[in-house]
Amino acid sequence: MGNSSLADANAFKNAAVNGQLGVDPDAAQAVLKKIRTGKDAVEALLNSAGSLAQPPKLGANPVGEAIATKFVQRADGGGDSYTSALQNLLSQYQAAEEGIVAAMSRYHEMDQSAARSLNQG
Template identity: 35%
Template sequence: MYDDQPVQAGMRERLAVLAADMATLRHDVESGQLRLDPEAGQQIRDMLARQMEQVDGWLAQARGLARRAPLGQNPVGDAMAAKFEERAGGGGTSFTAVFTSYRQVLQDTDDTVEEAMRRYRDVEERTSETFKRLAQ
């Protein structure tokens, strides 16, 4: 039988790294260390939107798999059906749980990029207002 524990541990580790990177990015934006040109930010947000759409499709498919497969009314069939159902829709490292966590990281990243763009526009507006006052 295939042991997927190393794969599951790898998925958890990778999601933890992505979440930590996202927290660092959010901190840099909130502290004013990072602002993002709206044009570049929109390109990033478009890419994130495409990725979120793809993850939404994966989630729909995983949810469709999260049911007991009709593998027969016997101990082996029951055990395998339960195993497949858990891998698709159970907690922890199931497909659904992993895709949901990944989707949240993507959404958090999109929100942070949007905030970085807003901060860039705010600085640009303040700078423009300062120049207008100096020109008067």
């Protein structure tokens, strides 16, 4: 699910960068602010994620030690870890932010181009 969301965010960004869409900068400011707020929150969670990677005290037996090791890997490791999920979410926020900024910059170009084509017709 996360990868498809990232693909969608990247597709939006690429369409904006390639001039396929534009967004009125005044109308997009609220969205951009929310994206940046979410991005800042995810960055803060990533910065503190390392503190979760402390092994719980489950006893000095093989099962307890195996579960404690697995807990640490899930908190700060690869694959399905908390950190990995946050990094994926941060990538989505970054792509969305870049897309909105690009679409905002394209808006005036597209508006002027449309006006020129109407005036020539």
